[in-house]
Amino acid sequence: MTSPTSATAATPLLSVTRLAKSYGTGPDRRQILADVEFTVGTGDFLTIVGPSGAGKTTLLRCLSGLLKPDTGDIRLSGTPVDAPPAGMALVFQDYSRSLLPWMSVLGNVTFPLRSKGLRAAERESRAREALAAVGLASSARLYPWQISGGMQQRVAIARALAYEPQILVMDEPFASVDAQTRADLEDLVLDLRDRLGITFLLVTHDIDEAVYLADRVVVLSGAPTTVTAVVPVDLGRRRDQVDTKARPEFVELRSQVYRLIRAASHDKDPK
């Protein structure tokens, strides 16, 4: 069977095909994902946005190999994903729980590199490089609970960077920080993408953020979830919190995504 989106790239880095997932059985059975399908090309910045309860986290857990889908096919570089793949790194929403409080900032970043079979010296130099990339070179010896929330999420991003994944997957990574920190972190992520050429997949409920960061925005419907539309964002690679967001194209894209989401949740909300 051929995927309708396979035309976008010869071999997409990540492909999600006819993905479905439900929880429970019998009358309690709840279909979360009905039929989700999209691809991510190498170097892409893809954001996924959808109304609350659209199963964004479920989708993310499926495609990262943490949760087994009912049906469907997920491939990273052509290899089926049935367990967390080595080429993928995750950044979770809740940095205060995803960092290990008994390890220093440096320890948190080096720890996952053990499973890559790297020597201690190399683990440390890679981790220091990643920490420098997120602007935390001088905080390596601190503990997560000694630094601010925004800094903690930077550590989580550094941890993912040091892992050197083919794709960096983020689950509402900036949902729990204040607005200013959030803007800083968004720009950090764009900057990393520019400098390091990393492929990003970012899930968010924030339409502004989805449009601001993305090359393409995948709009989900409410549960049972399908892909409502894939909106290309032609705002160029250089983005700016003030200028980009003031551009008429940005405003138009934002309205378009907003209308799509609203329409999708009305369709799916007959009760």
Added chain:
Amino acid sequence: MTRIMRILRTLAWEFSVPLVLIVLWWMLSGASGSLYYPPLSRILTRFHELWLFERFTTDALPSVTNLAVGYLSAATIGIGLGVAMGLTPWLRETVNPAVQFLRALPAVALLPLAIQLLGIGWSMKAGVIFFGSLWPILLNTIDGVRSIDPLVNEVARSYRITRRQQVLRIVLPAAGPQIFVGLRASLSVAVILLLASELVGSTSGIGFFVLQAQRQFNITDMWAGMVLLGVLGYLLNLGLQAIERRVLSWHLASRRKNRPEARSQTKKESAVD
């Protein structure tokens, strides 16, 4: 200078009440002619004669060894089995009924059986101490492992952390605070059982010595033995606390930081300095 002041103040807090009690005891018993309540000065003299170090190797050392063997094996097996049970639902469900039954048995009730099985040597005593100290450590470890945030396990899985690394670097530290609750509870149980195991069918040990002295109306020696037991228990607790402070330094520090009232209190204290 302030560091020394702080240490002195901590010591003052720690020892002020015991010191008052000891002074009271010293003064009230000073002129005592009673056979049963000898003056503290005489008790301390006997303490010095007995334990530093005439009977140290014959009575104190065997007790401490039994305690160490029983307690440390309980800690090892309790933590090991607790982690395995905490991580493996089927193991937990199969073993749990047996655990619940066995832990309900007072360890002292096992003394006759233990003597039957192991005789009255060190293995019986260490065995009883082991049996009694195992449960608090085991149950707290299971609890600690089970209450680990599932997100932490997802992080470990998504970064393909090996099972071994996960247990050593994630599960044990995460369950650490709860494990230490068990270790502390078990330590007092272990000291009680040390004594109990030496009171029944025994030929050496501090408990045996105390009982023997009482039967021979060496009441001063009996008191000296009891003082040794008290000191021993106190030092063991201090030792465990020191280990805990080292191993769980991250936990204690993060908890201090997350309690604003504690923070303002330390600020006030340093302002006084």
